[in-house]
Amino acid sequence: MTIDSFRRLILFVVLCMVQALVLNRVHLFNYAIPLFYVYFVLSFPRNYPKWALLLWCFAMGLVNDTFANTAGVGCASMTLIAVLQPYWLELFVPRDAAEDFKPSLFSMGYGKYIAYASPLLLLYCLVFFALEAFTFFNWIQWIIGSVSSAALTLVLILTIEHFKKRQKVDSLNK
Numbered sequence: 001m002t003i004d005s006f007r008r009l010i011l012f013v014v015l016c017m018v019q020a021l022v023l024n025r026v027h028l029f030n031y032a033i034p035l036f037y038v039y040f041v042l043s044f045p046r047n048y049p050k051w052a053l054l055l056w057c058f059a060m061g062l063v064n065d066t067f068a069n070t071a072g073v074g075c076a077s078m079t080l081i082a083v084l085q086p087y088w089l090e091l092f093v094p095r096d097a098a099e100d101f102k103p104s105l106f107s108m109g110y111g112k113y114i115a116y117a118s119p120l121l122l123l124y125c126l127v128f129f130a131l132e133a134f135t136f137f138n139w140i141q142w143i144i145g146s147v148s149s150a151a152l153t154l155v156l157i158l159t160i161e162h163f164k165k166r167q168k169v170d171s172l173n174k
Contacts, residue, residue: 019036023036031141031144038078038157041057041082044103045103046099061074061075074128084123104161105165130142130146
């Protein structure tokens with residue numbers, strides 16, 4: 001097992017535990033639910049094997065479906081985002097970037113990282129809540145829940161990325 005696979009496995013376990021034990025119990029104003037495990041998809045580097053990306057993301061969705069009792073909603077949504085992530089990332093990566101470019105706030109900057117992460121998060125939330133409700137009867141509540149959950153998740157991801165960036169900058173200055 002390579003170091004990268006081991007780190008990815010640790011990130012997988014940590015995100016699943018945080019989501020299952022803490023974040024699944026947070027419901028802001030009965031609309032916003034932080035779906036922080038989507039960060040797992042956003043952290044995959046450029047040119048990562050697509051089959052492995054799909055497998056990792058399907059497993060992440062399956063584990064979170066098991067803990068949240070959402071019956072395949074997370075699997076479908078995570079797999080959709082895993083299909084789109086490599087192509088979406090290519091739009092934000094410079095042509096002369098390394099083959100193993102890792103998307104982060106440190107490597108992309110605030111504007112590009114927000115532009116990279118927010119559409120994927122919004123699409124994930126739209127699909128997740130549409131499959132969960134399985135009706136468009138109350139579409140205003142569906143849109144409010146999707147947008148507020150995507151915004152809350154983006155704030156959490158930017159907070160974690162900001163601390164990672166600050167830690168890297170501090171380690172480079174030493």
